[in-house]
Amino acid sequence: MTRFALTLEWNGVPYAGFQRQSHAPSVQQALEEAAFGVTGEDVRVHASGRTDTGVHALAMRAHFDLSRPFDPFRMAGALNAHLLKAGHAIAVLDCREVADDWHARFSCIGRAYEYRIVNRRAPLTLDVGKAWRISRPIDAQAMHDAAQVLVGHHDFTTFRSVHCQSASPVKTLDRLDVRREGERVVIEAAARSFLHHQVRSMVGCLAMVGQGQWSCADLVSALEAKDRCKLGLNAPPDGLYFVKAVYPGE
Amino acid sequence: MTRFALTLEWNGVPYAGFQRQSHAPSVQQALEEAAFGVTGEDVRVHASGRTDTGVHALAMRAHFDLSRPFDPFRMAGALNAHLLKAGHAIAVLDCREVADDWHARFSCIGRAYEYRIVNRRAPLTLDVGKAWRISRPIDAQAMHDAAQVLVGHHDFTTFRSVHCQSASPVKTLDRLDVRREGERVVIEAAARSFLHHQVRSMVGCLAMVGQGQWSCADLVSALEAKDRCKLGLNAPPDGLYFVKAVYPGE
Structure with missing residues (x-):
């Protein structure tokens, strides 16, 4: 298993916040779809904080796991390409591999x-x-x-x-x-x-x-x-x- | 005749620049329509500079003439109300009465x-x-x-x-x-x-x-x-x- 930590920026206007919702677009869903597009794996993205509808992020942190290694620099570029193609106002500013026990939400102090x-x-x-x-x-x-x-x-x-x-x-x-x-x-x-x-x-x-x-x-x-x-x-x-x-x- | 000097801010994305165009929305047209809505007079708005499609303004200066006096502070509020109602991304930051020979373009140094x-x-x-x-x-x-x-x-x-x-x-x-x-x-x-x-x-x-x-x-x-x-x-x-x-x- 490889864990990737992301630094994210987004324009909150089009989203019902970070967390996945059944009837509205969310940042989490957009990221998980982009990750599937890049890797073919169904991943779950965890963020350091939830945000409400319309709230923006300049440097949100998040993580997800992949079953195999993947170059983190290429991962950032590939996620951004997928997000852009899908018309999302979300950008991956940074992507790096982290230890398996690093958790975007629970490790955040x-x-x-x-x-x-x-x-x-x-x-x-x-x-x-x-x-x-x-x-x-x-x-x-x-x-x-x-x-x-x-x-x-x-x-x-x-x-x-x-x-x-x-x-x-x-x-x-x-x-x-x-x-x-x-x-x-x-x-x-x-x-x-x-x-x-x-x-x-x-x-x-x-x-x-x-x-x-x-x-x-x-x-x-x-x-x-x-x-x-x-x-x-x-x-x-x-x-x-x-x-x-x-x-x-x- | 009363001459009003405006300070304007706009988001250039929806406009084909300042100058009126026959087939595209312009800042000039939006302002002239707002002035007509406020005063019932057909005015011509002159700006200190023309701008291209997509170019923004943080403090463009402009002027127009009215046949009669009008409180400049109320004018700013009324123009903004009309612009907002029409869905424009243009704001009047300041409006004041100026001398008849003050020209937004030709007086600009x-x-x-x-x-x-x-x-x-x-x-x-x-x-x-x-x-x-x-x-x-x-x-x-x-x-x-x-x-x-x-x-x-x-x-x-x-x-x-x-x-x-x-x-x-x-x-x-x-x-x-x-x-x-x-x-x-x-x-x-x-x-x-x-x-x-x-x-x-x-x-x-x-x-x-x-x-x-x-x-x-x-x-x-x-x-x-x-x-x-x-x-x-x-x-x-x-x-x-x-x-x-x-x-x-x-």
């Missing part, structure tokens, strides 16, 4: 997301589907200051989708930084793992702070309530990018 | 373009139509060094489309900078004005230098030949962005 807001009155043109446009002026510094309330070890029930399958709502958020770059506001989040919708839920509430609709105290109340009904706003998937997965020894 | 290359083997996903992917490694420093040959006052016949309507092929190129940002190579070009296809032609030849197919001497020979047949390569429109128009007193 850190994950990072980036959320992109365009803060302007005018509609998006080049960034349609790729950022969240907020018309009202938002205060990125106030958002950054409030974000620090969420950093650390907390029960994130308020910021968790009702569909979340995680055993516990308690997570440790390592970093939540907000910075402005002209009309853009970028939010970076890092943790060992996240709950379903956690980043979008945190971003939605920070956007309320940025627009002056919520104070920092309101954010603290929402967190402490441990109640999904106290969520201010869930940000749309358009602006969310999975940017990094960290593994031991990397 | 400087223009700047940016060209975006993604230098990697993997196909594009999020940047399809928005950058030129070059698979072979390119040397951005060699491209920047060679680019300096083109800066200054030259006969740019080699770098001019056969369809160019400019009276003279002699232009002064003020700046042509090439820099690498990770897998991206960005080229910035500034001049009072450019010939048709000039930026794409210069970028195409610099890409040959970057891949080691051309030396700096080859670029000099191409320039000095003043012969379109000596052009190495015309870069695709995908990576080209009109980024700035400069006016006296700004």
Whole structure:
């Protein structure tokens, strides 16, 4: 058996997320079909994180097994050729052979997301589907200051989708930084793992702070309530990018 | 009469350039239809530069006249609402009233373009139509060094489309900078004005230098030949962005 680790980029717009769905195209299905096209083997692709419909990836990690050896460099090129031919917006940025016990999901010890807001009155043109446009002026510094309330070890029930399958709502958020770059506001989040919708839920509430609709105290109340009904706003998937997965020894 | 100056952003993919065409959608037509929708007047929109099919704009300047006054802030919002409703990928970033002798094209004393290359083997996903992917490694420093040959006052016949309507092929190129940002190579070009296809032609030849197919001497020979047949390569429109128009007193 040979295990291949992939680094993937995709445009989330055409997909119902990473995970295979019965009635909608998924990144997993596209990759498994490409792998079958290349190798003739039915493989199962595992990713470091699931993503929702419309969420993008700049460097998702994944793996799959093959019964026989295959040059990893040729594998990347062949998978890309199959993906491109099938009209997919998915690219294999890197492919390498890894040890049999390396697992894209279970070996992963850190994950990072980036959320992109365009803060302007005018509609998006080049960034349609790729950022969240907020018309009202938002205060990125106030958002950054409030974000620090969420950093650390907390029960994130308020910021968790009702569909979340995680055993516990308690997570440790390592970093939540907000910075402005002209009309853009970028939010970076890092943790060992996240709950379903956690980043979008945190971003939605920070956007309320940025627009002056919520104070920092309101954010603290929402967190402490441990109640999904106290969520201010869930940000749309358009602006969310999975940017990094960290593994031991990397 | 009231003259309005616009700052425009658009995604060039759906358009046959700025200028109105009989059989293809254009940015000019979309804007004129939106202005008619807002004001009921048939206006003519003039831009600081024409752009080709597939070329993008981050801050094109334009103007049009109305027979009566209209609040410019409301005008921007109303034009955007009409453009969005019609499914256009065009946004009015700014609208202001200007003097009757201010002309988007004839008053313009400087223009700047940016060209975006993604230098990697993997196909594009999020940047399809928005950058030129070059698979072979390119040397951005060699491209920047060679680019300096083109800066200054030259006969740019080699770098001019056969369809160019400019009276003279002699232009002064003020700046042509090439820099690498990770897998991206960005080229910035500034001049009072450019010939048709000039930026794409210069970028195409610099890409040959970057891949080691051309030396700096080859670029000099191409320039000095003043012969379109000596052009190495015309870069695709995908990576080209009109980024700035400069006016006296700004």
